Amino acid sequence: MPIVAGRVAARGRTDPDRLRTGELVYTGALRTPVCAIVRSVPLCGRLCRVAAEHFAVAADVHLWLGRIEEGDYTCETPDGRGRSRPEAGARLARMVCADLEMLGDGEITAIAEHIAQAQVRRIAGGIRQVMRRLGPACPCVAVLAGQGTFLATAAAEECGLVTRDMAHDVGSAAARAAPAAAVAYLLAEMVDV
Incomplete structure (x- = not known):
């Protein structure tokens, strides 16, 4: 999820939108065939x-x-x-x-x-798509969380981003739940909760 100047800069409001914009790359560390x-x-x-x-x-x-x-x-x-x-x-x-x-x-x-x-290449492709859209406003740090952090780290580094693993700040259990929390945040923002 891109964040610029402390605000969510995601363009996609739904998963299909996020897939189109590169903000969601549907591949994971476990279930993906x-x-x-x-x-x-x-x-x-x-x-x-x-x-x-x-x-x-x-x-x-x-x-x-x-x-x-x-x-x-x-x-x-x-x-x-x-x-x-x-x-x-x-x-x-x-x-x-x-x-x-x-x-x-x-x-x-x-x-x-x-x-x-x-x-890693597929994830990096999504990151590059978002980076092109954001241009000079693109953040240069990727904060990573979730089960597949090792994949996201490699992709972010391939794109020249500095990485920060959220697990170092909040612990691994909380960091694994962070992607779900991010989706909840987006939903709350959509319905003005």
């Missing part, structure tokens, strides 16, 4: 199409890469199995119609890194 993030991944030195199926989600990517812990994986798994790193790896392998016997850790890591970087 891998096939909604990428169309292909590196495999054996070439790009390989991914299955257009709900075989793996972002939580599998970030668990495999060590960016979240098993306890952070709070959504259902696509296959109904566990949330361990090997089980996440099996789901990622399934995205290219393979299994853990066919792919080694290095290949799964390359796939996961490619997917994570695609998420």
Whole structure:
């Protein structure tokens, strides 16, 4: 949510508006299906199409890469199995119609890194869209909160913004709830509460 001179500078009033303006990039650290993030991944030195199926989600990517812990994986798994790193790896392998016997850790890591970087690029694209609109008034600091702070940090830094993790100020539990609080603030502003 862009803030300029202490005031919300968001142009979008609804989620469709925010999607159009770049203020909302609907990708997350947990539930987003891998096939909604990428169309292909590196495999054996070439790009390989991914299955257009709900075989793996972002939580599998970030668990495999060590960016979240098993306890952070709070959504259902696509296959109904566990949330361990090997089980996440099996789901990622399934995205290219393979299994853990066919792919080694290095290949799964390359796939996961490619997917994570695609998420960062998508978020950075939304940030750049907002930055272009705001022009010189654009804030140069991104205050970050939520489960996917690591994604937002990478995207903001890619856009040249200084980052500040809200968890340092209010604690991680409160920071994870901050995106919901921001939506409540926007709603209150819309109805003049």
